[in-house]
Amino acid sequence: MNSKIEFCKIDYIKEKIRSINSDLILIIADLNVWSLYSKVLPLMNIEGKKIIFWKAPDGEKVKDFENLSSAIEFFLSKNVHRKAHLISLGGGATSDFSGMVAALLLRGIEWSTIPTTLLSMVDAGIGGKVAINSPQGKNLIGAFYHPTNIWICDAFLETLDKREWSSGAGEIVKYAFLSKEIGEKITPEVDIKTLIKDCVLYKEQVVAVDFKESGERKKLNFGHTFGHAIEVEYQIPHGLSVIWGILLVDIIFNEGKLIPKVKELVDNLKIDLGDSPWLNKEFPVDRIMNYLRKDKKTTSTDLIEFVVIKEVGKTEFTSISFSEIESKLAENKDVIKKLTI
Known part of the structure; x- marks a missing residue:
């Protein structure tokens, strides 16, 4: 399955999520990104959707077994179902991690990604390579699991260091x-x-x-x-x-x-x-x-x-x-x- 890639404005992202055919939206957001954009992109209240939110440690720190287990167990404790749709908000590490969560949760649920760094816009998510790291090296534990949607908004680059x-x-x-x-x-x-x-x-x-x-x-x-x-x-x-x-x-x-x-x-x-x-x-x-x-x-x-x-x-x-x-x-x-x- 190929991902649907769209270039859009931040204002449209909430509407894109509202149009997803699921009543349950899981969100994994990089904590730094969320602190910058939670007001510009208010995703905690979307009409017709139940939102379950997991805040991710920033950058590569999220990509380990401890966080993978924590996110999966958290979502399972909230009684997620197989029609749930997971949204990733953050850079490449958040996308890699979120894709792994989506691939493993209930044997695979749909997911979409909102890349917020230049690196993630040109690379992460496209092609469906999802992964966490091992003490032995980067991205050694992973899978191929396409996101349904990739929403690219260049406005996020304005806050990029x-x-x-x-x-x-x-x-x-x-x-x-x-x-x-x-x-x-x-x-x-x-x-x-x-x-x-x-x-x-x-x-x-x-x-x-x-x-x-x-x-x-x-x-x-x-x-x-x-x-x-x-x-x-x-x-x-x-x-x-x-x-x-x-x-x-x-x-x-x-x-x-x-x-x-x-x-x-x-x-x-x-x-x-x-x-x-x-x-x-x-x-x-x-x-x-x-x-x-x-x-x-x-x-x-x-x-x-x-x-x-x-x-x-x-x-x-x-x-x-x-x-x-x-x-x-x-x-x-x-x-x-x-x-x-």
């Missing part, structure tokens, strides 16, 4: 390498609203032909293999980690030829990237390798698959042994140690 903006724009850098058309639009004067729509439609088309990531959809992981390891190791935002992941892949598989293009995109999107978190320090190869061995993109006990781009718009899938990737990191340690753009 610079760090979250940069993280979302970091994900757009990925799209710029996957799609030549998107990449060519990223100039200093780029219209972010148009860019969001382009990224959404691009991912929607990819997912439509490869729902469970067995072929073409795998290219959406560009930069994410190293990126997830960097995100967990250094506790930096997802989109910024993806940029560093793209740069590492380019150094190892492409002699760093795309670095000038990455810098151009970072500048045009006004991303506050900063220096690499390991600049002038030893890159933690052993710890990064530990994350890679537990990554969901491993294809055997000894192989992991990387998405490699040597020319914008043309992707390659490369399976490589862990020993070989470790050797490549060691061979390029001096370049990696000084990496900055």
Whole structure:
């Protein structure tokens, strides 16, 4: 089932929820988002609907078993039924988490998502990948479960801080390498609203032909293999980690030829990237390798698959042994140690 994606104003969201064919609406809202928008978007009282509300810890903190159990048990204690409809309000972490709750509750109820960050607008929810994290790594516990609706409202970006903006724009850098058309639009004067729509439609088309990531959809992981390891190791935002992941892949598989293009995109999107978190320090190869061995993109006990781009718009899938990737990191340690753009 494909999601219905709509671009709308905040004023219309309550009406969209009112039109859902269910008398029972479950809401999972990021507590920070709710504190900002509860008056602008009053969802606790919708005519003809019973509302059950669960306030989620902000960001990635929500994506663990404790919160998953807490949310599910809370909703079950309120006598939810199988025709209930769950609404997610928040960023990508809230969407990932809410989708997991919806997938598991009563063996699966319908859900919809209202993304409130740039990252979640261009990525989360689209394609139905839902997940929580494990101490072993990001998004290792999850499922594919499409939301019924994705309501995208760019007005939420007005309260987005610079760090979250940069993280979302970091994900757009990925799209710029996957799609030549998107990449060519990223100039200093780029219209972010148009860019969001382009990224959404691009991912929607990819997912439509490869729902469970067995072929073409795998290219959406560009930069994410190293990126997830960097995100967990250094506790930096997802989109910024993806940029560093793209740069590492380019150094190892492409002699760093795309670095000038990455810098151009970072500048045009006004991303506050900063220096690499390991600049002038030893890159933690052993710890990064530990994350890679537990990554969901491993294809055997000894192989992991990387998405490699040597020319914008043309992707390659490369399976490589862990020993070989470790050797490549060691061979390029001096370049990696000084990496900055």
